[in-house]
Amino acid sequence: MISNKHFNAIVAVLMVIAICFSSLIVLLPKNITLATSITQPNYVTTIFDDDKIIEINIEMSEDAWQEMIDNASAEEYTSANITVNGTTYTNVGIRPKGNSSLSQIVADSTTDRFSFKLKFDKYIDGQTLDGLSKLVLNNNMSDTTYMKEYFSYKLLDSLNVPTPECAYAHITVNGEEWGLYLAVEPIEEEFIERHYGSINGNLYKPESDSVAMGNKDDNGQMQTPPDMNNG
Numbered sequence: 434m435i436s437n438k439h440f441n442a443i444v445a446v447l448m449v450i451a452i453c454f455s456s457l458i459v460l461l462p463k464n465i466t467l468a469t470s471i472t473q474p475n476y477v478t479t480i481f482d483d484d485k486i487i488e489i490n491i492e493m494s495e496d497a498w499q500e501m502i503d504n505a506s507a508e509e510y511t512s513a514n515i516t517v518n519g520t521t522y523t524n525v526g527i528r529p530k531g532n533s534s535l536s537q538i539v540a541d542s543t544t545d546r547f548s549f550k551l552k553f554d555k556y557i558d559g560q561t562l563d564g565l566s567k568l569v570l571n572n573n574m575s576d577t578t579y580m581k582e583y584f585s586y587k588l589l590d591s592l593n594v595p596t597p598e599c600a601y602a603h604i605t606v607n608g609e610e611w612g613l614y615l616a617v618e619p620i621e622e623e624f625i626e627r628h629y630g631s632i633n634g635n636l637y638k639p640e641s642d643s644v645a646m647g648n649k650d651d652n653g654q655m656q657t658p659p660d661m662n663n664g
Contacts, residue, residue: 471630474564474623480517480616481598487616489570490516490605491527491549498606502545505529505538510555517562526555530569532640538574546612548572550619569617570602582615595628 480487491498493513501511510526529535529547538547549570553560562568573579583599590596602616618624622632 471627473627476561476563476565476618476623477598477627479563480565481600481618483600485600486613487600487602488516488518488605489602489614489616490608491611492516492521492607493527495607501527501529502547505535505545505547508535510552512556515551515553522553522560522562524556525560526552528552534572534574538572544574546572546574548614565618565623567619567621567623569619570604570614571617572612573615579613579615582617586617595624597624 491513492515493511497511497513501509506529508528508530510528512524513527515522515525515527528550529538530550531538531548534548538544551562551568551570552566553562553568554566560566571582573582576582579601583601586596586599597618597620599615599617602614604611604614621636625634625636626632
């Protein structure tokens with residue numbers, strides 16, 4: 434039979450072990466992070482600065498611009514000169530982007546405010562935006578607050594979830610006002626290497642028309658579910 438004295442000693446030892454084990458669990462991720470810290474590319478601080486709005490001017494001929502807009506659903510790159518915060522990058526690939534959001538703008542005769550994707554090395558090998566080869570410009574057309582996507586990224590980042598960098602961007606086209614967008618780091622090579630230290634492995638991208646739009650017809654109307662009993 435264990436005496437009260439011995440029992441109290443055993444409890445005390447177990448408590449110390451439990452505290453040490455809990456501390457190890459809390460501290461271990463931090464130690465791993467420090468041990469495997471990854472040098473962050475320049476664009477994290479030079480482009481995605483929460484205290485500043487990115488200034489982006491898209492320069493291309495009016496004919497080329499209009500052709501790109503008129504054929505937005507093709508999502509084909511066109512060459513443009515892009516000036517970001519006063520620095521000009523020549524022959525940058527630009528195209529409209531999106532899935533359902535792209536289709537909505539195409540079908541809306543009152544606007545041509547598409548989201549865009551910039552590819553800095555499309556026509557010039559090795560050209561980047563301070564280490565970033567691509568940049569997404571989201572139009573926020575479905576969000577009148579212009580804040581939902583931004584704060585979603587910031588919330589996930591605060592929870593230590595691997596999250597794309599983002600910042601607001603003021604867009605002009607040939608010097609003319611175009612609007613306020615959200616510039617986002619694409620979930621591609623730089624994002625993966627920045628968070629995981631390597632681009633080895635697989636990256637999967639679902640097609641939203643196949644997995645998120647439900648059973649709809651070509652007009653966007655829900656169809657009658659198939660008769661599961663009859664195959």
